[in-house]
Structures are given as structure tokens and as C-alpha cells.
Amino acid sequence: MEWLTSFFGQYGGLLAQGTWDTIVMVVLSTLFAYIIGIPIGVLVTITAPNGLKPRRITYMVLGWIVNIGRSIPFIILLVALIPFTRWIVGTSLGVRGAVVPLVVSAAPFVARMVEQSLAEVDPGLIEAAQSFGASTWQIIYKVFLKESLPSLIRGASITFITLFGYSAMAGTVGAGGLGDIAIRYGYQRYQTDVMVVSVILCIILVQVIQTIGDRLARRIDKRQ
Amino acid sequence: MIEIQHLYKIYGNSADAHEAVSDLSLTIEDGDIFGIIGSSGAGKSTLVRCINLLEQPTSGRILIDGEDITGFKGKQLLDLRASIGMIFQNFSLFQQRTVLQNVTFPLELRREMNREAREKRAMELLELVDIADKAKRYPSQLSGGQQQRVAIARALVNGPKIMLCDEATSALDTRTTASILELLKRLNSELRVTMVVITHSLAVAKKICNRIAVLSDGKIVEEGETLEVFNNPQSQATKSLIAYDNLETAGE
Numbered sequence: 001m002e003w004l005t006s007f008f009g010q011y012g013g014l015l016a017q018g019t020w021d022t023i024v025m026v027v028l029s030t031l032f033a034y035i036i037g038i039p040i041g042v043l044v045t046i047t048a049p050n051g052l053k054p055r056r057i058t059y060m061v062l063g064w065i066v067n068i069g070r071s072i073p074f075i076i077l078l079v080a081l082i083p084f085t086r087w088i089v090g091t092s093l094g095v096r097g098a099v100v101p102l103v104v105s106a107a108p109f110v111a112r113m114v115e116q117s118l119a120e121v122d123p124g125l126i127e128a129a130q131s132f133g134a135s136t137w138q139i140i141y142k143v144f145l146k147e148s149l150p151s152l153i154r155g156a157s158i159t160f161i162t163l164f165g166y167s168a169m170a171g172t173v174g175a176g177g178l179g180d181i182a183i184r185y186g187y188q189r190y191q192t193d194v195m196v197v198s199v200i201l202c203i204i205l206v207q208v209i210q211t212i213g214d215r216l217a218r219r220i221d222k223r224q
Numbered sequence: 225m226i227e228i229q230h231l232y233k234i235y236g237n238s239a240d241a242h243e244a245v246s247d248l249s250l251t252i253e254d255g256d257i258f259g260i261i262g263s264s265g266a267g268k269s270t271l272v273r274c275i276n277l278l279e280q281p282t283s284g285r286i287l288i289d290g291e292d293i294t295g296f297k298g299k300q301l302l303d304l305r306a307s308i309g310m311i312f313q314n315f316s317l318f319q320q321r322t323v324l325q326n327v328t329f330p331l332e333l334r335r336e337m338n339r340e341a342r343e344k345r346a347m348e349l350l351e352l353v354d355i356a357d358k359a360k361r362y363p364s365q366l367s368g369g370q371q372q373r374v375a376i377a378r379a380l381v382n383g384p385k386i387m388l389c390d391e392a393t394s395a396l397d398t399r400t401t402a403s404i405l406e407l408l409k410r411l412n413s414e415l416r417v418t419m420v421v422i423t424h425s426l427a428v429a430k431k432i433c434n435r436i437a438v439l440s441d442g443k444i445v446e447e448g449e450t451l452e453v454f455n456n457p458q459s460q461a462t463k464s465l466i467a468y469d470n471l472e473t474a475g476e
Contacts (some may be wrong), residue, residue, distance in 0.1 A: 126317035130278055132330035132382070135308030142332070147320050222362040223319045 010195055014181065017203055025095045025170070033159065036107040038068065041114025042140055052126070052136050069108030073164050077105050078173055086116050098167060098175030105162050113155035117148040150221035154155035157213025161206050168202075170203035178202050205208075226252040226275060226418070229282035233270050233442075244270040246442035252435075254385070257419045258432030259413050259450065261426065261465065267442040268422045272388050275420065276308045278303060288386070302324070306334060309379030309387035309417070313394050315371040318364040320405065323350065326361040327378045334382075349377035353407060363385075367397040369400035378405065380415070386410075389421045393428055405432050431453065438462045 008015075044062050047055040072080075078101045080190020082092045085100040121144055129143045145152070178198045186195020229327055230287040233245040237367065244267045252258045260268050273279040275286060277296060285292050288304075296304050317326050327346035333336055337345065350356040353373040362373055372392060379387055393401040409432050423429055429436050429450060440461035446453055457463050 113338060122314075122316070123313060124314055124316040127278060128310070128312060128331075131276055131305055131308075131310040131388075132333060132378075133302040133303060133304070134333050138333055140230070143318070147318060149320060221320075222322075222364060224364040 003217040005198070007193060011197070015194075015197060015201065016177075018176065018181045018198060019205070020097050021175075022164070022179070022202075022205070024162045025098050025102065025167050025175065025177055026037060028095075029099045029163050030156065031166075032099070032103040033106035033110045035155065036103065037110025038114055040107070041118065042144065043114050044111065045144070046136065046140070052139060056143070061155035066111050071104070072105075074105050075169055076100070077101055078170060082173075087219070093174045095176055096172070098170035098177075101165055102163055102170060105166060106159060107164065110155075110159055113151065113159060117151035117155055118144050120151055131175060139195045150217045150223075153213060153217040153220070157210055157217075159207050160213070164166045164202070164209075165207060177223050178205075198204055225254055225287075225419070227285075227287040227288060228252075228271075228274075229285045229287070231271070231274060232282045232283040233267075233279060240340055243442050245274065246445055247282075248442065250437055250444060250447070252362065252418060252420060254418055255412070255416055256435055257409070257421060257433050259421045259423060259429040259436035261423055261429050261436055262439035263424060263465065266439040266461075268424075268439055269390060270423050271291060271439065271440075272390060272420055275386070275388060276305045278305075278312065282362065303308075305331060306382050307384055307386075308384070309378050309384040310374065311375045311387070311389050313391040315363070315375045316370070317371055317374055319363055321362075322359065322373050323355070323361050323363070323366070326363065326374055327381055330382050331376060335352070340394070346377070346381060349381050350374070352380075352396075352411070353366045353377045361464075367400075368396050369404060372396065372404050373407065376404075380417070382410065384417060386418045389419060391422055391424070394423070398446065401428070402431075408432060425464055426454070438465065 040062060044059060044066070046052050047062070049056070049059070050125055076212045081101045081104060083096055086090045086111050088100050089096045099114040123142055124145050124148060127138060129139050134142065167175065168182065171177055171180025171183055182198040186192040186198070228250040230298060231245050231248045235242045235244055244266060248271065255281065260267050260271060270279055272279045277293065281294055283292070286294050293304055301353070318329065321329065324343060324346055327349055328342040331342040331345060347356060347359065348357055353376050353379070355370055355373045358370060358374070363374070366374065373379060393404050396404060405428065408419060411417060421428070421433055433450045435448065436450050436453055437444045438453065438461055440459070445459040445461045446457065453462060456467065457466060
């Protein structure tokens with residue numbers, strides 16, 4: 001008990017700041033990754049050979065971009081993007097500096113997740129919507145996105161947790177956050193207690209996010 | 225009136241082309257319940273999808289009330305589809321929408337009514353098909369027959385003069401089939417909506433169609449008054465459909 005008081009007296013502020021930094025970093029990058037990833041995922045679905053508006057070239061080029069984005073290891077992307085990050089947000093350090101590489105690496109991942117969710121929509125529903133005179137745009141937002149919403153939300157919690165893992169790596173280039181604390185104190189200074197507590201905080205955060213995602217998906221899903 | 229003239233629908237390229245519909249001509253009069261029957265792969269689905277241009281015909285003409293629709297594009301195409309109702313074998317209801325929201329869907333697309341007017345109109349249709357009490361439910365909470373009733377309400381909400389029924393009772397049991405067919409018959413006479421009914425089942429055709437065409441390999445092999453065709457079948461395709469139907473009935 002005494003140990004706890006003295007431990008949090010000494011490191012409480014640091015860990016609270018780290019938790020907050022991690023949350024901000026991951027929430028922002030998930031958000032931006034979806035802003036970029038949803039249109040790409042939709043476009044890939046629509047332009048596919050058996051899609052609503054088959055466009056061979058667009059489909060192939062988008063597929064390449066997404067695959068290239070997904071195949072570069074995050075740690076390499078992180079360093080390689082430093083000039084780009086500076087140009088976009090003015091710095092390559094801190095939470096702001098970490099968001100850019102996180103978004104760049106997550107957007108292609110999100111695009112594939114979205115594509116996967118949309119593929120689960122019954123083609124019969126697309127045909128039915130067409131038979132009532134729905135335009136392509138109406139089919140996208142009234143059928144594809146609406147019908148796959150529970151699946152999209154499940155995908156979002158997976159993305160969030162994946163980015164959570166990446167954000168620890170971003171710590172190595174001075175991004176801050178819980179991962180950064182675990183590495184700096186635990187790995188570099190042999191302060192096992194700080195490392196263990198930051199890892200426990202990570203575990204709690206992941207559990208909370210997964211639970212919220214699952215509950216939300218289940219609540220809005222009207223299929224039995 | 226729907227006039228189909230020398231219609232072709234060819235899939236694939238010239239090397240291995242498949243004629244799903246081949247030089248097909250057919251006239252469907254206003255107020256008909258017109259059956260298009262044939263075994264699977266005969267081209268029934270393709271043919272009916274040419275009428276609302278879900279399938280683009282390769283060549284030939286389709287006239288609806290004298291106007292050739294085959295060249296329709298853009299808004300004209302969407303308006304044409306909106307003016308023709310359609311129901312499907314697996315109902316194709318939107319799972320994340322309530323029954324009421326399913327029926328308002330075609331109205332939402334047109335943006336001509338506000339929400340209140342759309343819901344009022346949808347409720348009228350739900351009452352017409354006797355399922356108004358389920359308006360707030362979701363499709364997954366309904367039986368197959370109830371779902372098809374909702375789909376029928378949705379298909380009629382724009383007040384179409386033509387309704388296409390694609391194997392509408394194939395996923396239903398015998399009793400539910402009978403009640404859905406009863407409903408279609410009643411709607412045909414109350415609303416004067418012309419129905420094009422695709423089915424592989426002679427029993428369905430006998431029960432509601434006043435005229436039928438028998439399709440085989442994308443061609444019409446026989447056409448006429450329903451009873452006439454059944455009592456005096458001319459083609460091999462019709463005869464084998466009847467033989468198969470007798471076999472099925474005997475097994476029940």
C-alpha cells in the first residue's frame with residue numbers, strides 16, 4: 001500500500017500524461033485513417049470487376065497503392081516519413097508527429113477492412129435498391145454503408161487496437177504515450193515497476209475499447 | 225402494355241458467347257398476370273431483368289405503353305425502374321431497417337415527399353398487405369411469408385403499373401405460398417397492376433396466371449391462355465415440366 005502511494009506519487013503524473021497522449025494519438029489517427037480509408041474501400045468495391053461501376057484501371061491502381069501501403073513495415077515508414085510529417089504538421093516529434101505516420105500506415109488497412117465489410121452485404125439488396133431506381137451514390141450510403149454498419153464498427157475497434165500497438169513503436173521516435181514510457185523506463189533504465197504498470201494500463205485500455213466496440217456493434221445490429 | 229420484340233441477351237465474347245435470351249418476342253397486356261415458366265437456366269430471370277433494365281439487352285426492343293425503353297440512361301433509367309415494382313425469391317429486405325423504413329425506401333430515393341408523408345403512404349401499403357402491426361419490427365423478426373408481404377408493400381409504394389415477381393414464392397412453404405398468391409391476385413384486381421410472374425412451378429402458374437409463356441434455352445417454345453397450355457401442351461419442354469410437376473405432387 002505504502003509502495004503504491006510512493007510509486008504513484010513519483011510516476012502518477014507521468015503515467016496519466018502517457019495514457020492521455022496514447023488516447024489522443026490513437027483516436028486522432030483512427031479518425032483520419034477512416035476519413036481516408038472509407039472512400040478508398042468504397043471505391044475499390046464499386047470499381048471491382050463485378051462491382052456497380054467496374055473500372056479496371058482505377059481498381060488496379062487503388063489495389064496497388066493499398067498493397068504497397070500495407071507491405072511497408074511501420075517502423076521504416078515512421079522514419080521515412082519524417083520529412084513529410086514535418087511538412088504536414090510542422091514537427092516530427094510528439095503526439096502530432098506520430099499521428100501522420102500512424103494515419104499513413106492505417107489508411108490502407110482501413111480501406112481493406114471497409115472493403116471486407118462491404119463484401120458481406122447481400123448482393124440481392126444491391127439489386128433490390130437498383131430495381132427501385134437508386135443511384136450509385138444512394139446505393140453506397142443507403143445500402144452498402146448502412147447495412148454494413150455493425151461490421152464497420154467491429155472493424156473500427158480492430159483498427160483502433162492495431163494503431164494502439166503501432167503507437168508504442170512511434171514512441172521510439174519521441175512520440176510520447178504509454179509505449180514510449182514502457183520502453184524508456186523499463187527497457188533503457190531497468191525500472192521494471194514503471195514498465196509493468198504502463199503495460200497494465202495498455203491492457204486495460206485495449207479491453208475497454210474492445211468491449212465498447214463489441215457492445216456498440218451488437219446494439220445497432222438488427223439481425224438476430 | 226409491354227411489347228418485347230426480337231430480344232437478345234448475350235453473355236461473354238464471340239468466342240464462347242452464351243445466348244441467355246434469344247430472338248424473343250412477347251406481348252403482355254395491361255392487367256395480365258403473365259407467367260414466364262421454365263426450368264432453371266432457361267433465361268427467365270434474365271428476361272424479366274431486361275424489362276426494368278437491370279440487365280441491358282444486347283439487341284432488340286422493349287416497348288412499355290408504346291415507348292422504347294432500351295436506350296434509357298441516367299435519370300430516365302432510374303425513373304423507369306422506380307415506376308416498375310419488383311419482388312424477389314429471398315425477399316431482399318434491408319436488415320438494418322424496420323419494416324416501415326423498408327417500405328419508405330423507394331420514396332426516400334425520389335425526394336418528393338417529406339418524412340411524414342412517406343410514412344403515411346407506407347402505412348397505407350402495409351395495411352393493404354395486412355402487415356401494418358409489424359411496422360416497427362425488423363425483418364429478422366418476421367417469418368418468410370410476412371417478409372414477402374413487406375417486400376410487396378415496398379414494391380407497390382411508388383404506385384407502379386407493372387410489378388415483376390422473381391420466384392416470389394419459391395422460398396415459402398405450400399400454405400404461405402397460397403396466401404401470397406392470393407394477395408398478388410387481389411392486388412392485381414384492386415390496383416390494376418400488371419404482373420410478370422417468373423416461376424419454375426406449374427402449380428403457381430396455374431393458380432394465378434391468366435396467360436403463360438414457356439421458356440427453354442432463351443426461347444419461347446409455347447405461349448397462350450394458362451389452361452389451354454396445360455391441357456394441350458405442344459412442346460417437349462412443357463410436357464417435361466408437367467411430368468416433373470406430377471412427380472412432385474405425387475411425392476407430397
